[in-house]
Amino acid sequence: MAELSSQEREYLPGVGKHYLLPFYDVLHRVSGLGAVHREMIEAAGLSAGHRVLDVGCGTGNLLRTTGKRYGGVELFGVDPDLKMLARAERKMRRAGLRATLDRGFAQELAFPDASFDRVFSSLMLHHLDGPSKGEMLAEVRRVLKPGGLLVLSDIAHHGHGHAAKGISEAGFTVEPTRTRTLRMFGDVGIEVAKVH
Known part of the structure; x- marks a missing residue:
């Protein structure tokens, strides 16, 4: 069976259905996800000059918070949903921040090996x-520099469990x-994982 290209992959929109997109940021505020994002950013140990990628960046909330707190980092985001990316671009522009935002899939990141210091992923796995999942984690490991960090949050209920086991199996120290x-x-689990 031939592998699917980026243009052919199916994906589940951030809130499950495309028509629910207007409620995405409301859900973000009401749920308290902003506090998880702030903890993720703190755990990432960012420094000026770091290149940061958000896989499944949605409407850019995590990138915007990162950029506001650390002005000297380079921000990148990928998401398969063009409508989400359009919102993310508007929000970044209104915040006076710059980010490179591209349509893409977690399983095939269009970046060279060892090109990022930090990779974020929030409630996407x-x-x-x-x-x-295995393909995504292999891609994240590939694009991270030696010693780079993956900081990932994901739901930890409905049989999904914490992501730590899969991340460890992908070659990270968790x-x-x-x-x-x-x-x-x-429950949401926050995982901090370092490339071996």
Whole structure:
């Protein structure tokens, strides 16, 4: 069976259905996800000059918060949803921030090897099936520089469990999971993982 290209892959929109996009940022505010994003940014240990990629960046909330806090980092985001990316571009522009935002899929990141210091992913992993999760983690490992960090949050209920085992199997050293409870999402695990 031939591999699917970026243009042919199916994906699940951030809130499950395209018509729910207007509620994405409302859900972000109401759930308290901003606090998880701030903890992820803190855990990333960012410095001026770092290149940061957000895989499944949605409407750019995590990138915008990162850029506001660390003006000297280069911001990149990928998401398969063009409508999400259009919102992210508007939000970054209104905040006076620059980011390179591209349509793309987590399983086939269009970046050279060892091109990022940090990779973020927030509440996206559970959208992928088992093989796609492995592909995404392999791609993240590939684009991270030696010693680079993956900082990932994902839901930890409805049978999904924490992502730490899969991340470790992909060749990362994983810190103990930090668990936070969010309104409407339940438990969310924050994983900090370093490239061997």
